[in-house]
Amino acid sequence: MTWVVDASVAIRWLVEEERHPHADKVLERILDQPESFAVPELFAFEVFSVLERIHPSGLHAFRKAIIPLLQGGLMRQPMTENLAVKANRFVKLGLTGYDGCYAALAKDLKGVWLTFDKKAHNVIRKEKVSFFIDKEMPANWPD
Secondary structure, eight states: OOEEEOHHHHHHHHOGGGOOHHHHHHHHHHHHOGGGEEEETHHHHHHHHHHHHHOTTHHHHIIIIIHHHHTTTOEEEOOOHHHHHHHHHHHHHTOOHHHHHHHHHHHHTTOEEEESOHHHHHHTGGGOOEEEOSSOOOTTOOO
């Protein structure tokens, strides 16, 4: 199983007021098995942008926490025509273009997009490519 990590998960690793035990579980697993995780390339830009806006030391946090993950075996998917076509389908269902890329990557990899974005998850719940991790981890989450 490939797990696609949303920027909303990464922010919870780095912003104290946003901390969440399920986000920490994702981070622990990424550190242990980075090859089981993927992100669209836009993940780095999203996380950087949010950190710069809300973290007292955004650049430092990004350098210390996110760069090592991106260079440590986590799959980074660039935008391709194939991904754009798949993302477009999710956009037509009601996701933003960004969220459509996460969902499309999960579908392409036969994986699951882990997110704290309840609204986005609910829009595509029937597609079975996303999981809202606020209340629980997926049933098949490796403990």
